[in-house]
Amino acid sequence: MENKPRHFIQRIIDEDNVTGKFENRVHTRFPPEPNGYLHIGHAKAICLSFGIADEFGGKCNLRFDDTNPIAEEEEFVQSIQADVEWLGYAWDNLCFASDYFQQMHDYAVDLINKGSAYVCDLTPEKIRKTRGSLTQPGEDSPFRDRSVAENLDLFQRMANGEFEDGSRTLRAKIDMAHPNMNMRDPVIYRILKAYHHRTKDDWCIYPMYDWAHGLEDSIEGITHSLCSLEFEDHRPIYDWFLDELDVYHPQQIEFARLNLSYTVMSKRKLKRLVEDGHVSGWDDPRMPTISGYRRRGYTPASIRKFMDEIGVAKRDNVMEVTKLESTLREDLNKRCERRMAVLNPLKVVITNYPEDESETLSAVNNPENESAGRREVPFSNELYIERDDFMEDPPKKFFRLGPGREVRLRYAYFITCNDVIKDDNGTITELHCTYDPETKGGNAPDGRKVKATLHWVSAHHAVDAEVRLYDRLFKVPSPDGEENFIDALNPESLRVMNGCKLEPSLINAEVGVPVQFERLGYFCKDSDTNEFPIFNRTVPLRDAWAKIEKQNQSGQKK
RNA sequence: UGGGGCGUCGUCUAACGGUAGGACACCGGGUUUUGGUCCCGGCAGUCGGGGUUCGAGUCCCUGCGCCCCAGCCA
Numbered sequence: 001m002e003n004k005p006r007h008f009i010q011r012i013i014d015e016d017n018v019t020g021k022f023e024n025r026v027h028t029r030f031p032p033e034p035n036g037y038l039h040i041g042h043a044k045a046i047c048l049s050f051g052i053a054d055e056f057g058g059k060c061n062l063r064f065d066d067t068n069p070i071a072e073e074e075e076f077v078q079s080i081q082a083d084v085e086w087l088g089y090a091w092d093n094l095c096f097a098s099d100y101f102q103q104m105h106d107y108a109v110d111l112i113n114k115g116s117a118y119v120c121d122l123t124p125e126k127i128r129k130t131r132g133s134l135t136q137p138g139e140d141s142p143f144r145d146r147s148v149a150e151n152l153d154l155f156q157r158m159a160n161g162e163f164e165d166g167s168r169t170l171r172a173k174i175d176m177a178h179p180n181m182n183m184r185d186p187v188i189y190r191i192l193k194a195y196h197h198r199t200k201d202d203w204c205i206y207p208m209y210d211w212a213h214g215l216e217d218s219i220e221g222i223t224h225s226l227c228s229l230e231f232e233d234h235r236p237i238y239d240w241f242l243d244e245l246d247v248y249h250p251q252q253i254e255f256a257r258l259n260l261s262y263t264v265m266s267k268r269k270l271k272r273l274v275e276d277g278h279v280s281g282w283d284d285p286r287m288p289t290i291s292g293y294r295r296r297g298y299t300p301a302s303i304r305k306f307m308d309e310i311g312v313a314k315r316d317n318v319m320e321v322t323k324l325e326s327t328l329r330e331d332l333n334k335r336c337e338r339r340m341a342v343l344n345p346l347k348v349v350i351t352n353y354p355e356d357e358s359e360t361l362s363a364v365n366n367p368e369n370e371s372a373g374r375r376e377v378p379f380s381n382e383l384y385i386e387r388d389d390f391m392e393d394p395p396k397k398f399f400r401l402g403p404g405r406e407v408r409l410r411y412a413y414f415i416t417c418n419d420v421i422k423d424d425n426g427t428i429t430e431l432h433c434t435y436d437p438e439t440k441g442g443n444a445p446d447g448r449k450v451k452a453t454l455h456w457v458s459a460h461h462a463v464d465a466e467v468r469l470y471d472r473l474f475k476v477p478s479p480d481g482e483e484n485f486i487d488a489l490n491p492e493s494l495r496v497m498n499g500c501k502l503e504p505s506l507i508n509a510e511v512g513v514p515v516q517f518e519r520l521g522y523f524c525k526d527s528d529t530n531e532f533p534i535f536n537r538t539v540p541l542r543d544a545w546a547k548i549e550k551q552n553q554s555g556q557k558k
Numbered sequence: 559u560g561g562g563g564c565g566u567c568g569u570c571u572a573a574c575g576g577u578a579g580g581a582c583a584c585c586g587g588g589u590u591u592u593g594g595u596c597c598c599g600g601c602a603g604u605c606g607g608g609g610u611u612c613g614a615g616u617c618c619c620u621g622c623g624c625c626c627c628a629g630c631c632a
Contacts, residue, residue, distance in 0.1 A: 004572095033631085190630035208631085315563090315564050317569085317571090
């Protein structure tokens with residue numbers, strides 16, 4: 001077991017533990033705003049902050065950064081907790097920024113008393129205009145030099161609800177010519193006569209992120225405050241407020257967020273997909289949300305493994321979804337029991353098997369795990385096989401069933417195709433085959449070999465089901481780069497298969513627990529129901545034949 | 559033409575002045591009662607130019623490229 005190289009954040013903490021910067025404490029936090037569901041990008045942040053705490057024997061808080069009542073809802077508070085727990089993490093303290101509103105208000109009064117904050121009567125438009133530009137300094141607000149007494153009075157009246165939304169703000173007095181735009185007298189309180197999901201109507205002023213976040217970290221005694229790269233520009237103001245107030249001062253550290261190919265990750269865009277009905281909801285199995293992956297059949301372990309393998313650094317990155325899928329398959333292969341299911345059935349009649357008889361055959365549940373045991377699968381004279389497993393005029397590399405060919409039915413018998421039955425349109429309706437009783441279980445006593453093994457289901461015993469096949473939600477690698485990402489939606493991201501035939505043991509499948517349908521992929525029962533059970537395809541198996549077909553097709557085009 | 563960050567195989571990520579390594583992807587081959595898994599092999603990279611050094615992805619200079627910032631969002 002070679003030791004994994006330590007990423008830059010681990011090294012910073014190692015160093016802090018040498019110098020005793022935080023008395024060798026490690027206390028992180030995951031601070032989502034409850035304005036949407038968590039996605040796989042959040043999972044990276046969760047795995048990082050909770051993972052660091054675990055590794056260093058420290059703590060990690062789950063803190064709702066609920067400072068903007070207009071965007072936030074209780075539903076999201078609930079879903080976020082469920083998702084963090086599902087990922088396998090237990091927070092040390094469950095916190096809400098709104099619990100600190102009074103304390104933050106009192107700190108703001110301190111700042112005013114120090115002469116470091118003022119009430120500004122400028123309109124939003126006027127503030128924007130006087131902020132300057134990237135290359136031009138801003139201008140001081142005409143209200144910048146109000147007396148402490150006047151500021152105190154005005155701020156109190158803001159809090160009392162005496163002024164209209166947007167009519168005044170409390171601003172930090174820093175430097176309107178600062179090269180960092182965030183330092184040009186940032187707004188720290190705005191008037192919002194809005195109902196808050198936790199503090200109800202207690203407040204009509206709400207703190208801004210830059211003011212609130214560092215205070216939240218400070219109040220909770222956070223040591224290392226991990227956030228994404230876009231907050232790098234905010235670190236000077238994070239530090240400025242804490243220094244100005246002379247309070248406990250955590251260290252903010254920024255890392256590059258996760259991006260995935262063929263995926264959008266912004267909450268705004270995910271919200272749009274939900275609200276405009278492009279998907280069935282936040283937990284649509286095609287969504288990159290934690291709840292979507294959960295419903296799709298992803299395991300928490302595979303997501304955690306993925307996060308562990310992709311690393312933590314500061315450069316912008318786009319992970320290929322194939323890497324996520326690869327990590328998923330690795331986990332599912334070891335974990336999942338095997339079953340047989342036919343998605344696109346073609347009837348096979350075994351002409352030399354007694355019509356009124358059946359038998360059961362013993363099948364292995366998981367070749368990767370002997371302790372998973374075996375099960376019995378019924379066999380009879382009428383079966384279903386996958387339509388794709390038969391070709392009337394097979395090309396060279398196709399070694400499945402064809403006229404006159406012999407193949408193995410998994411765990412059952414060798415069968416040979418004698419007749420192809422078609423309807424008036426020329427569509428194949430069924431195959432007439434004979435079986436070799438000597439090959440029971442799948443081996444020929446005479447040692448003869450077959451080139452293919454097919455999965456199958458007994459027609460008399462099959463369970464009918466609906467199966468939903470998912471493909472990537474977007475048809476281009478970088479939907480974010482499109483003029484309109486909606487246009488990049490993959491019209492074939494969902495394919496519903498009806499009349500699928502399952503082996504009977506699948507009746508007992510548990511919702512959300514993935515199982516391998518042999519030769520097809522990993523599937524799990526959905527919480528949705530109609531008259532038939534519904535299964536989601538989590539991820540297909542690697543498909544060498546599909547690759548050959550693709551190569552043949554592109555070869556023919558040349 | 560302000561400020562802050564970042565440039566290593568196609569994609570992620572190692573190297574901490576001393577043989578540029580791993581994973582995914584891709585391409586070959588072997589095993590196989592899943593065209594799965596597993597095993598073996600291959601392909602492929604330090605943004606450019608100078609400098610320091612016995613030795614530079616790493617240090618210095620310089621150029622280039624990419625990302626973020628002008629919400630009373632977070």
